[in-house]
Amino acid sequence: MSTPEETTTDSIATTENPQTQPNQDAATNEANILTIEEIHKILPHRYPFALVDRIIEYVPGEKAVGIKNVTFNEPHFQGHFPGRPIMPGVLIMEALAQVGGIILAQMPNLQKGLFVFAAMDKVKFRRPVVPGDQLILTTELLSVKGGKFGKIRGIAEVDGQKAAEGDLMFSMMD
Numbered sequence: 129m130s131t132p133e134e135t136t137t138d139s140i141a142t143t144e145n146p147q148t149q150p151n152q153d154a155a156t157n158e159a160n161i162l163t164i165e166e167i168h169k170i171l172p173h174r175y176p177f178a179l180v181d182r183i184i185e186y187v188p189g190e191k192a193v194g195i196k197n198v199t200f201n202e203p204h205f206q207g208h209f210p211g212r213p214i215m216p217g218v219l220i221m222e223a224l225a226q227v228g229g230i231i232l233a234q235m236p237n238l239q240k241g242l243f244v245f246a247a248m249d250k251v252k253f254r255r256p257v258v259p260g261d262q263l264i265l266t267t268e269l270l271s272v273k274g275g276k277f278g279k280i281r282g283i284a285e286v287d288g289q290k291a292a293e294g295d296l297m298f299s300m301m302d
Contacts, residue, residue, distance in 0.1 A: 160186035162230070170233050171226055172242065176203050179223035180230075180265070189235055193266045194227035200259035215257040220292045221248060224282030228267040228296055232278045239275050243298040246277070251294030261286045267296075276300040 162170075162183035173179070185193035198215055205213040225245060232243050257263060263284050270279040277299055284292040 171229050180226045191268050192227050192230045196223045196263040198261045217253045220284050224265050225296050227265045228280035231269050239300050242301045246299040247297040249295040253292045254290040257291050
């Protein structure tokens with residue numbers, strides 16, 4: 129147990145230590161967290177296809193990280209598969225695409241409108257995603273061409289393990 133003087137000294141030492149001070153990056157990250165309401169202002173997806181619950185990191189024009197809480201109440205689990213619910217891989221990729229859409233939809237040099245899938249490449253599914261899992265969806269912008277095409281790299285993880293990954297290409301609908 130410490131005396132009041134020791135506690136005060138420890139507190140002062142802690143507040144003066146730059147490693148324990150919140151840095152500006154942490155403050156910036158807090159400002160770049162998006163709630164579901166803010167996501168709905170950016171993306172057109174709605175139930176049952178709104179697959180992103182929160183954006184926990186966003187670097188404009190570069191990267192977005194989102195969360196998808198997987199619950200048993202989602203409609204696809206009724207038939208995929210009865211007695212052994214597994215989130216369909218195409219929905220995992222769609223969730224990654226929606227997080228990538230956060231990047232593309234807010235880029236000032238891109239034409240405004242609806243981006244849709246054009247292609248997927250190097251897609252791999254590594255482990256099943258089941259009710260109760262929390263998907264961490266990390267997307268990184270790889271390229272933009274002609275103001276109408278975008279390519280992102282996406283990785284979906286559960287508990288630090290890759291569940292799926294791939295490159296996703298988007299095209300602006302005319």
